[in-house]
Amino acid sequence: MKIQKLIRDVLLVEWFRGLSVTFRTMLKKPVTRLYPHVKRQPFPGFRGRQALVRDPDKLKERCIMCLRCKTVCPSNCIKVEVGKDENNARVLKEYSIDATRCIYCGYCVEVCPVNALVLTEEYEYLGDKRSDLLFNKDKLLSNWDDFLANYPGEFYFNKFWRPPGMPEKMLTPQKRNEKPIEIKKKNEEIAS
Ligand code: SF4
Ligand code: SF4
Structure with a gap:
């Protein structure tokens, strides 16, 4: 040897x-890729920057203030502030997500009965102070607008809106009937 x-x-x-x-x-x-010169399109369902879906008819958030997302969040990083308007109706005063604490589990998106929330496929976001990543309601809505404006496909559907394996009868009507969003149409609606 x-x-x-x-x-x-x-x-x-x-x-x-x-x-x-x-x-x-x-x-x-x-x-490897020469990032940032060569960027990779994330796989569908990639969990990135948080956003609140803007209802194109009302031009505001879809949220119905049920607090399920806040309750289910394991990081306790969602804050929902509910108030009353002059007619004594419930209104969403503030909604925020602290992205520095979020673990991108997607539970909040799955549990939302009206698909008001989304973890977009946007992964390039940063801040030089903590408050830059504390997304309030307006910022979460603008995250949605930015995401749609730059989305490369024609249709968008977030797979957490309809959790895989969830029986049909367990889904809320909104979750059952949600159709892929036509990007061009929605961008025009938001811009007008
Ligand atoms: S993705 Fe998970 S950790 Fe992040 S806000 Fe939603 S429930 Fe909380
Ligand atoms: S689960 Fe959806 S509707 Fe309920 S408070 Fe959260 S974002 Fe709003």
């Missing part, structure tokens, strides 16, 4: 073996 090892050492067998791996790899297509 010692002689065999000696011969291998003298002939630099391991050295050549290592180099062969290097040369083989050099001829392969790189698995």
Whole structure:
């Protein structure tokens, strides 16, 4: 065994073996990308920047203030403030998500009975202070507008709006009947 090892050492067998791996790899297509010059389109269902869906008819959030998202959130990073208007009707005074605490589990999106929430496929967002990532209601709505404005496809449907494996009868009517959103049409509605 010692002689065999000696011969291998003298002939630099391991050295050549290592180099062969290097040369083989050099001829392969790189698995990395030159980010940010080359960007990858996230897979459908990627969980990125939080947003509140804007109802195109009312031009405001869809939220019905049921508080399910706040209750289910394991990070306790959702705040919902409900008030009353002059007619004593409930109104959403404030809604916020602290993105620095969110773990992107998607529970809030799954549980929302009216699909008012979404974790968009937007992954390029940052802030140089904590408050930049504390998204209030207006910011969450503008996150939705920005997401739609830059969405590359023609239709959008978030897979958490209709949780996989959830029996039909367990879904709310909104979740059962939600259709893919036609991006161009929605962008025109928001812009007008
Ligand atoms: S994705 Fe999860 S952690 Fe983030 S706000 Fe929703 S429920 Fe909370
Ligand atoms: S679960 Fe949906 S409707 Fe209920 S409070 Fe949260 S965002 Fe609003």
